[in-house]
Amino acid sequence: MRIVQELLFVILFGTAVWLFAQKAGRIRKSILLGRDKDLNDHPDQRWKNLLLLAFGQKKMFRNPLVAVLHFFVYAGFLIINIEILEIILDGILGTHRLFVPVLGSLYPVLISLFEVLAVLVTVGCAIFLIRRNILKLKRFISKDLDGWPRSDANYILITEIVLMLLFLTMNSADQALQAKGAAHYIPTGNFWVSGMFAHFFSSMSDGSLEALERGCWWLHIAGVLAFLNYLPYSKHLHIILAFPNAYYASLEPKGEMENMPAVQHEVQLMLQPELAANAPASDTMPKFGAKDVMDLTWKNLLDAYSCTECGRCSAACPANITGKLLSPRKIMMDTRDRLEEVGRNIKANGAFTDDKKSLLRDYISEEELRACTTCNACVQECPVSINPLDIILQLRRQLVMEESSAPAEWTGMFSNIENNMAPWKFSMDDRDKWTGE
Incomplete structure (x- = not known):
């Protein structure tokens, strides 16, 4: 019987790991569909960001109470799963609490600490469920989350509560079996939480307790x-991707926009026409901005998969606050949805086959993009270093520079910059006339 259980466990474990590896590989390939971008500079600062933002959750602590609860759920769930190593080895080897002889008196202390964390995870998840479904905080009832995204968050919280309760119940039954001297249930010492509830199971038979x-x-x-x-x-993929995303976060000042060398070169030629004779010829026209996910950088696509859908970006966005269509959270969710669609297309056809769709317009509208004030509030607020603004700017560049699509007010400003080298409708010779009046 034990051999059958070991075989079933190995099959279950191997299948789960294989399926996860397959999906993880597809996500990696999808992210690498983006344009290359070198983000390996200043490794010391990048490691600091990873430790402070991903491990330490520095930005979360702007709201200390929520941050502490989130830290309990995050750290507790990760640390408790260290015990999974023992469960996996027990399942493969057919043993029971394999580490008891190895750790000795330290074993009940470690399991007890895991149990305390399990209680904290359960409490934290319960409070988060209340915030989402009873208190209904504004950023959790936004239409961005209608349908699957709202259900996804609830499913995860409920699952974590169930897993923690199973862990505690398992230990309580184990403690009761130890007290009865049942075979294979070697004494481990008292567990702080489950030990308090073990006596509730003492009236059960050995067979029922073992079951x-x-x-x-x-x-x-x-x-x-x-x-x-x-x-x-799920959006909870950020549990894994928050770490590389924090490491590869931009180190540039938040107000600094990325220059386009091709445009900069054209401006230099406009200001200094004499350089045109020595300018190197180019056979290819550069592409300005992004129309679909393949035109974005791999970091933009990593951002999309790392999004926690917490809504802090949209809650801080002045355009969103004033009722405009723009929601930075939706920008990230739409980018991820489109990237998933492209991934399925590639999987089905071997290579991407034009599906007559694009991120621009089919997922993200011009109205959303034009509402952005480029204030960087969304970038500042994101707890996992996501940059929705970079995607917005690249899509807007596509509209303006590739499609000549811009509001009349912008067109007038562009014309003034081209003719007068400034946004104002005055020539350079006329700009200082006011000083003589």
């Missing part, structure tokens, strides 16, 4: 493996 303990064990590990494979389809 409860084994049932919780199987449901817990199966739930963790199912959660692992749910992550790539």
Whole structure:
């Protein structure tokens, strides 16, 4: 019987890891569809960002209460899953609590700490469910989250609560079996949380207790493996991608926009026509801006997959606050949705086949893009270093520089800059006349 259980576990574990690796590989390929961008400078600062923003969740602590709750859920869930190593080895080897002889008296202390964290995770998730579904904070009831995104967040929180309760129930049943001297349930010492509830199970028979303990064990590990494979389809993929995303975050000042060398060269020739004779000829016309996800950089696409859909960006966006159509959160969600669609297209056809769609217009409208004030509030607020503004600017460049699509007010300004080298409708010779009046 034990061999059958070991075989079933190996099949379950191997299948889960294989499926996750397949999906992770497809996500990686999708991200690498973006244009290349070198973000390997200043590694010391990048490691600092990773430690402070991803591990330390520095930006979250602007709201200390929410930050502490989130830290309990985040750190607790990750640390508790260290115990998964023992469960996996027990499942493969057919043992029970393999690390007890190795860790000795330290073992019950570690499990007890894991149990305390499990309680904190449960409390934190319950409070977050209340905030989303009962208190209904404004950023959680936005139409951006209608449908699957809202359900996704609730499913994850409920799943985490269930997994923690299974962990605690498993340990309580285990403690009760130890007290009864059941075979294979070696003494581990008292667990701080589950030990308080073990006596509630003492009236159960050994067989019933063992079925409860084994049932919780199987449901817990199966739930963790199912959660692992749910992550790539969920906003909670940020649990993994927040770390590389923080490392590769832009180190440029937030108000500084990326220059386009091709445009800069044309401006230099306009200001100094004598340079045109020595300018190198180019056989290809540069492409300005981005129309679809393949025109964005790989970092933009990593941003899209890293989005937590928390809505802090949209809550801080002045355009969104004043009722305009723009929502930075929606920009990131639309980019991810389009990238997923492109990925499915490539998987089905071997290479991308034109589907007569693009990120611009089919997912993100001109009205949304033109509402942006480029204030960088969304960039500042994002807890995982996402830059929605960079995507907005690239799509706007496509509209203006490739399609000559701009509001009349912008067109007048462009004309003035071209003719007068300034946004105002005055020639350079006339600009200082007011000083003589």
